[in-house]
Amino acid sequence: MDLFVILPVLFFSIVLHEFAHGYAAYKMGDDTAYLLGRLTLNPLKHIDLKGTILVPAVCYFFGVPMFGWAKPVPVNALRLPNPRKSMGKVALAGPTTNLVLAVLCALALKLILMSGAFSEQATAKAIAFLVYGIQINVLLAVFNLMPISPLDGGHIVEALLPEKAAYAYATFFNRYGTFVVLGLILTGLFRYLLYPPMYLIVSLLIEFFGL
Helix, strand or coil: CCCCHHHHHHHHHHHHHHHHHHHHHCCCCCCCCHHCCCCCCCCCHCCCCCHHHHHHHHHHHHHHCCCCCCCEEEEEEECCCCCCHHHHHHHHHHHHHHHHHHHHHEEEEEEHHHHHCCHHHHHHHHHCCCCCHHHHHHHHHHHHHCCCCCCHHHHHHHHHHHHHHHHHHHHHHHHHHHHHHHHHHHCCCCHHHHHHHHHHHHHHHHHCCCC
């Protein structure tokens, strides 16, 4: 697929993902991201060397769907009510936003297919753009929900575990989590973990909207 389609959709999706984290924290009382200028949709503020550049490049090189992540929005858990539980809610905001974006892309695709108001060439480009928008946002949601810190799923697990278990879990994955994630990507094992739920969600969207 054309990189001029892939990159804007990917960047927009991961920027909104991080913005959602910051906004959720802001609504619960932590204005750290706002004060540091990170509560913004400006993609330059969210670029991360590994997640925004290296991981997408590796995915493109190995011929797998391109995805990645942005520089984490700073959140001060001590400024949140019930910090551990609140951090779980902040973490959940990112994948939820990606799923909402996938639904909006599916809705837009349905409206375009029904309208017939565009030329054949414009319709083909819009279909490619929106289909990728559905796929990448579902993939981002599923990927980030993996129960491995620093991914959102790890923080959600920490919020659900008893305090001592959560501490042990966080200690291990704060040290090794990034290596586990990169290992899953480089070995291709992430396909077997992510593709089944991704295809299930995409197929449900297709069936629901009659695409």
